[in-house]
């Protein structure tokens with residue numbers, strides 16, 4: 575079968591369209607995780623062990639988990655694949671590593687994988703499973 579020039583154009587458009595959709599689907603969860611981490615999307619957060627709500631400007635992860643944009647020294651608890659997934663003794667507990675579920679427990683309830691409670695400086699977040707999963711995929715892929 576011979577395809578006309580117009581048919582070839584339609585086939586090419588279809589191919590480009592499906593590749594585009596596939597890469598957008600792979601990319602979007604990372605975009606959500608990035609947006610939550612940097613405070614471009616709203617996070618519902620409170621001061622640990624209180625009902626005191628925190629605005630996103632104070633609760634966005636990047637504030638405490640990355641170096642300040644100016645490079646000024648700041649207490650940084652790095653969140654990335656190495657710090658989370660590598661088995662490590664944390665806070666005096668036994669050796670442990672994070673997975674998606676224990677990461678969400680830390681973010682929501684402030685418990686690390688060996689059930690040691692996180693410092694109160696770390697806010698507690700009320701997050702949907704989707705948002706927690708998006709954050710986990712973002713930080714554990716860095």
Ligand code: HEC
Pocket residue numbers: 610611617632633634635636637638639651653657658664665677680681686691692693694695696697699709
């Ligand atoms: C106001 C500062 C602050 C903000 C904002 C913050 N954290 Fe934390 N976070 C901390 C501190 C401090 C610790 C270390 C607590 C400890 O060692 O007991 C911590 C610890 C953690 C840990 C445990 C890491 C480990 O090695 O066990 C995870 C996971 C975590 N934070 C995730 C997040 C995420 C995700 C966000 C944003 C949704 C966030 N944090 C926002 C201060 C913050």
